[in-house]
Amino acid sequence: MFKTFIVGILLGVAVAAAALHYFPAVNQSREQSLIIVHPNRGNSETFHVNIPMDRVMTGAPSQKEPLPVGLEWPVDPRFADTRAELFKIRNGKDAVVGVASRIAANDVSSGEIVEWVLHLPARGSAYVIMQAEPLEDGYRTGNLAAGTREFSPLVGRVSEQWVADTSGAEDAPVGRIELTTAFVARKVEEE
Amino acid sequence: MKYLISLVVGMVVGAAAFLALLYYNPMTSQNKLSPLSVSDNKVITYNYSAVATDALVFTNDGKSTVAPYPSKVQQLWEPTVRLTDTMATVLRDSRNQPVAIGIKFSSRSESTRILNGEAIIDSAWHIYAPGQGSLFVEQRENYWGYLREIVVPAYRSSGDSWRGNWNGIITSGPGALGTARVIGGSGEFADLETDGVESLSAKAYSVKHGPVAVDGTLAVELPAPISDPTPDP
Numbered sequence: 001m002f003k004t005f006i007v008g009i010l011l012g013v014a015v016a017a018a019a020l021h022y023f024p025a026v027n028q029s030r031e032q033s034l035i036i037v038h039p040n041r042g043n044s045e046t047f048h049v050n051i052p053m054d055r056v057m058t059g060a061p062s063q064k065e066p067l068p069v070g071l072e073w074p075v076d077p078r079f080a081d082t083r084a085e086l087f088k089i090r091n092g093k094d095a096v097v098g099v100a101s102r103i104a105a106n107d108v109s110s111g112e113i114v115e116w117v118l119h120l121p122a123r124g125s126a127y128v129i130m131q132a133e134p135l136e137d138g139y140r141t142g143n144l145a146a147g148t149r150e151f152s153p154l155v156g157r158v159s160e161q162w163v164a165d166t167s168g169a170e171d172a173p174v175g176r177i178e179l180t181t182a183f184v185a186r187k188v189e190e191e
Numbered sequence: 192m193k194y195l196i197s198l199v200v201g202m203v204v205g206a207a208a209f210l211a212l213l214y215y216n217p218m219t220s221q222n223k224l225s226p227l228s229v230s231d232n233k234v235i236t237y238n239y240s241a242v243a244t245d246a247l248v249f250t251n252d253g254k255s256t257v258a259p260y261p262s263k264v265q266q267l268w269e270p271t272v273r274l275t276d277t278m279a280t281v282l283r284d285s286r287n288q289p290v291a292i293g294i295k296f297s298s299r300s301e302s303t304r305i306l307n308g309e310a311i312i313d314s315a316w317h318i319y320a321p322g323q324g325s326l327f328v329e330q331r332e333n334y335w336g337y338l339r340e341i342v343v344p345a346y347r348s349s350g351d352s353w354r355g356n357w358n359g360i361i362t363s364g365p366g367a368l369g370t371a372r373v374i375g376g377s378g379e380f381a382d383l384e385t386d387g388v389e390s391l392s393a394k395a396y397s398v399k400h401g402p403v404a405v406d407g408t409l410a411v412e413l414p415a416p417i418s419d420p421t422p423d424p
Contacts, residue, residue: 004194008201009208016206017306020213025303025310029270056265057248057279059292070261071247074281076289078321084292086248086277088269096269099277101294101317109322110378117317117327121275121298125315127327129376146374148315148329148365 028122034092042156044182047097047118048163049087050173056086056099081106089118089179098123100179114140116158116179124149126181128158138162144183156183214343219308219335222360225388225410226368233413237282237291237318241391241405246280247292257401274299282318282409291320293409300331310334311363316409324378326411328387330371331364341396351398362389373411387411 037043049055058067060083066073073079082105091097098120106112112132119125130142140160147154164175213219227234243249243260250259252273253266267275275298282291293316300311316328336359345353362371366386375383387409394404 001193001197004197005201005204008198008203009205010201011198012202012205012207013209014205015202016209020306024301025305026274026299026301028274028298028301031271056250056277059247059279068248068261068264070263073247074289074292078289079292082292082319082321084279084294084319086279086294088265088267088272095271097271099267099272099275099296101279101296103292103294103317103319103325105319105321105325107321107378110324110381113319113325113377115317115319115325115376117294117296117315119275119277119296119298119315121272121313124313125296125329127315127317127374127376145376146327146329146372148372149313 030122031091031093031095031097033123042182042184044180046092047089047100047179047181049089049100049177049179050094051175051177053173054088054090054096056088057084059084087177089120114142114160116142116160118179120150124151126151126158130158130160144181151183153185153187154183155186156181158182213305213308214339216308219339222363222369223358225360225390226366226370227386227388227410227412230412232415234410235413236285237293237409237411238285238287239280239282239293239407239409241407242402243278246278248279249276250278251276255401256398282320290323291318293318297332302331308333308335309363310338320378322378324380325376326380326383327374327376328371328389328409328411329365329374330362330387330389332361332389333363334361337361337391337393341393345396345398352403353396354394357393358390360388360390362387383413385412385414 035043035045059073061080085102087100088096089098089100100118102116104114114130116128125148127146128142129145130140134140142158144156159180161178163178165172243257250264252268277296279294281289282293284290295316297312297314300313303311312332314330318326341353363369370386373385373387389409392406397403
């Protein structure tokens with residue numbers, strides 16, 4: 001019986017080690033990446049933010065109705081020209097796939113800036129620096145400045161556009177911020 | 192029957208002994224010395240409180256120990272983001288002056304390996320410092336030491352809390368020396384590519400509320416400008 005107990009101990013150690021090795025401690029939920037391949041024009045992927053339902057935070061000075069309720073934006077004058085927003089971002093199937101921050105600011109050192117960080121937990125993060133001035137047709141374009149994990153080896157462009165809702169449906173959003181990414185591998189770009 | 196009971200009891204004892212070995216393994220202790228401490232370059236530090244109620248906004252799936260703040264903030268309950276925390280906070284300099292707005296995304300990582308003492312969080316900071324510029328910080332954080340020396344003792348404590356002094360580096364990559372990757376976006380930081388290290392200093396933790404007195408510091412190395420070599424006379 002003592003021998004059986006010893007075998008049990010060894011078996012317990014082996015089972016615990018195997019379980020920790022083979023069963024993932026974390027399993028991120030994934031949505032299908034909806035990437036469109038264009039003939040001779042690389043590929044693109046479109047994300048969007050439904051306004052107002054996907055807005056998590058709007059941080060800006062002197063707001064009458066801060067979002068979320070109870071937000072206390074710092075009163076320090078150095079943040080007077082800073083607007084920081086947090087959103088949930090959705091893919092082409094309208095499923096939430098990540099969160100994003102957008103910072104728009106203006107100061108002597110940086111001038112006017114508009115930046116995004118798109119954070120997709122199962123894929124990585126993308127840091128996008130936009131042109132401060134929007135184009136005539138309402139677009140604002142920018143470049144992928146850095147990426148992590150899946151976005152790490154990529155370079156490319158991102159466009160931001162406000163699309164007002166025209167469906168007239170009762171539960172429809174007011175509109176959406178559409179972010180279209182056009183990324184290629186850095187190696188391909190260099191060739 | 193007694194052999195079966197003996198085998199089962201043996202397995203339970205074996206599994207418990209293995210887990211205890213993992214927990215007390217001294218080889219997986221947290222790094223307490225920052226790789227930037229030996230740098231000759233200037234290092235800027237951003238300090239923040241890691242307590243949710245001290246942030247501008249903190250949100251998660253709403254079911255975790257740490258409750259979202261403010262209470263009416265939208266929660267990240269969708270399956271793809273429910274393992275993610277998002278925090279917006281004011282970052283302060285070494286004189287405790289507010290100098291930047293920092294937004295941090297932290298997602299539990301699939302590269303977590305309990306066997307190796309790695310409880311990994313993939314995180315990204317989006318920082319804007321008026322008058323200085325903007326930064327993006329990518330890092331892999333290892334919370335094993337934090338869990339082992341603060342969270343587990345808090346659960347084992349009869350008061351459901353932990354008090355003490357704990358300092359630890361949580362950044363464990365992706366840099367070769369266990370540093371974070373820092374990318375500059377605008378202003379003085381434009382085109383900057385350098386290293387960073389984030390550390391935590393904990394004094395109190397509650398099982399019910401999570402961190403009660405925990406401060407974070409993000410240190411960013413600023414490489415010295417490359418000067419032209421002095422020509423030979």
